[in-house]
Amino acid sequence: MSIPVRTMQQFLRNAIDKNLDGEYQLYDSKLRFLTSSNPDHPTGNIFDPRELALLAQAMEHDTRGGIRMDSRYVSWERLDHFDGVLVRVHTLSEGVRGDFGSISIALTLLWALFTSMLLLSWYVIRRMVSNMYVLQSSLQWQAWHDTLTRLYNRGALFEKACPLAKLCHTHQHPFSVIQVDLDHFKAINDRFGHQAGDRVSFSCCRIN
Structure with missing residues (x-):
């Protein structure tokens, strides 16, 4: 008994779920195209020979499955009461929608x-x-540091002198602390002002 291709195409359109995306194609056991649910592909020329060979190789090991071909995902399932296979082609744009x-x-x-x-x-x-x-x-x-002379102040002296003193004591090295006293420094501040006293203090601290 022969069934017209148009009848098989109409039957395929009525059988598939309208809410599912993708194109459904019906092939015989030799992967010869029979019909498609998409009227834009009446001849089924969406697979090249290489893709058909990949699809046939994948079908040899299972009755259903899927394979990715470029931007398309192709799934298939062998039919129980028909010597053929139903193929579904799902494109990337359809998946996004x-x-x-x-x-x-x-x-x-x-x-x-x-x-x-x-x-x-x-x-x-x-x-x-x-x-x-x-x-x-x-x-x-x-x-x-002192904001005027930009030299170490008293706090930095104790912070740095204590570890150095312990180190010298451990190695039995001598160390000394030099203190410079400016005579009549208060008189300079009182007579010439604090700005002149700051300049004197700054100059004395820069003496090597």
């Missing part, structure tokens, strides 16, 4: 947003840590 594609796009956007937030947080934290390091260095410099 479907429910799964919408979910994939939403997940991709969420991943991009999450990654952007992580990068932005890393940049902000890095700037904060850098600013805190600069502030710490500035505060440490101000704590150890």
Whole structure:
């Protein structure tokens, strides 16, 4: 009994689920094209010989399965009461338009947003840590130096002298502390002002 191709095509269109994307094609056991659910492909010329060979090789090991061909995903299943195979061709554009594609796009956007937030947080934290390091260095410099002479002050003297004194004591090395006293320094401030006294103090500290 022979069945017209148009009748098989109409039967195939009525049998498939209208909510599913993709093109359905019917092949015989030798992978000869019979009909398609897409009227734009009446001859079924969507597979080249190489793709047909890959499809036949995959069908040798199972009665159903799928294989990716470029931007298309091809799934198949052998029919029980017909010596042939039903092939479904699902393109990337159809996948994007479907429910799964919408979910994939939403997940991709969420991943991009999450990654952007992580990068932005890393940049902000890095700037904060850098600013805190600069502030710490500035505060440490101000704590150890005199603002006028820019030399070590009394706090830095004890901070650095104590470890050096312990080191010299351990190795039995002599060390000394030199103290310079400026005579009549208060008289300079009283007679010429604090600005002149600061200049004298600065000049004395720069003497090697």
